[in-house]
Amino acid sequence: MNLTDIAQSYHDEDSARAFLEAQRWPKGEVGCPKCGEIGRSYRLQPKAKGDTHVRKGVWKCGACRKQFTVTIGTIFEDSHIPLNKWLMAIHLLCSSKKGMSAHQLHRMLGVQYKSAWFMAHRIRYAMAELNLPLLTGTVEVDETYIGGKQVYGPHGLRKNKNAKAPVVSLVERGGKVRSFHKETVTGKTLKAVIRENVAKNAHVMTDDHPAYGGLKKEFKHSVIRHSWKVYARKEGDVLISTNTIEGYFSILKRGINGVYHHVGKHHLHRYLSEFDFRYNARDIKDGERSLLAIRKVSGKRLMYRDSSRASS
Numbered sequence: 498m499n500l501t502d503i504a505q506s507y508h509d510e511d512s513a514r515a516f517l518e519a520q521r522w523p524k525g526e527v528g529c530p531k532c533g534e535i536g537r538s539y540r541l542q543p544k545a546k547g548d549t550h551v552r553k554g555v556w557k558c559g560a561c562r563k564q565f566t567v568t569i570g571t572i573f574e575d576s577h578i579p580l581n582k583w584l585m586a587i588h589l590l591c592s593s594k595k596g597m598s599a600h601q602l603h604r605m606l607g608v609q610y611k612s613a614w615f616m617a618h619r620i621r622y623a624m625a626e627l628n629l630p631l632l633t634g635t636v637e638v639d640e641t642y643i644g645g646k647q648v649y650g651p652h653g654l655r656k657n658k659n660a661k662a663p664v665v666s667l668v669e670r671g672g673k674v675r676s677f678h679k680e681t682v683t684g685k686t687l688k689a690v691i692r693e694n695v696a697k698n699a700h701v702m703t704d705d706h707p708a709y710g711g712l713k714k715e716f717k718h719s720v721i722r723h724s725w726k727v728y729a730r731k732e733g734d735v736l737i738s739t740n741t742i743e744g745y746f747s748i749l750k751r752g753i754n755g756v757y758h759h760v761g762k763h764h765l766h767r768y769l770s771e772f773d774f775r776y777n778a779r780d781i782k783d784g785e786r787s788l789l790a791i792r793k794v795s796g797k798r799l800m801y802r803d804s805s806r807a808s809s
């Protein structure tokens with residue numbers, strides 16, 4: 498599936514709805530999002546020609562007697578934007594390596610800027626990974642800073658509203674990445690992230706930031722001394738470096754600085770979900786990545802008031 502296929506095959510809301518129904522209920526067993534009953538729902542049909550009391554795509558549950566559509570309980574719920582435009586927006590975000598701005602979506606899809614901005618945040622919300630297993634094997638951990646400028650005063654670093662936002666990322670070498678926005682980068686916060694996301698038998702690799710001191714008490718921990726201008730070394734057959742996570746940071750920063758330009762701290766966690774998702778699905782084609790995102794829309798709903806205000 499590519500953008501041309503979407504434009505040709507799902508050019509209207511009816512065809513896009515049928516596609517989403519096939520993705521949400523692949524075995525044809527329609528599940529009621531109201532009560533959870535599976536296989537007892539039926540599609541409502543107009544009783545006579547010209548009957549407008551029944552909208553297209555409406556189902557009714559034989560158990561709880563509630564009506565619903567394929568969009569209920571998904572990021573599409575209560576959206577007035579046609580579903581075919583939603584499909585194109587998902588594909589554009591999934592296939593653009595460094596992301597796509599709301600202004601670009603607004604121009605390409607012919608929707609208002611505010612609508613495009615909210616669409617993008619809903620899609621990022623769907624991309625977020627939940628209840629992930631612990632990282633194993635070789636795990637590289639590093640921190641970076643996103644956004645504004647560091648401000649230095651007479652007594653060192655001075656915080657202000659334009660200060661950079663710290664991001665801590667962990668990548669399983671040859672596997673997946675997960676990233677977190679933290680208000681401060683200290684030994685306490687970094688070690689808490691590692692304990693919550695890394696298996697005890699993993700080999701943790703970091704730079705020589707003093708906040709990682711003491712990790713050897715809990716994990717197998719190797720340090721690469723960037724302060725000595727050393728970026729990789731061999732210990733037997735094991736490569737000690739943080740080059741994998743540095744490569745991820747380069748993609749993240751090119752996207753944030755080059756595409757999105759400015760990201761509010763209260764929205765940063767959603768942008769991290771977007772970049773994590775694309776990186777974790779880097780070995781599949783753009784169309785497959787889009788389908789993966791579409792299959793994650795169920796059970797996730799983001800209200801505009803929630804996306805507009807600060808959140809953790």
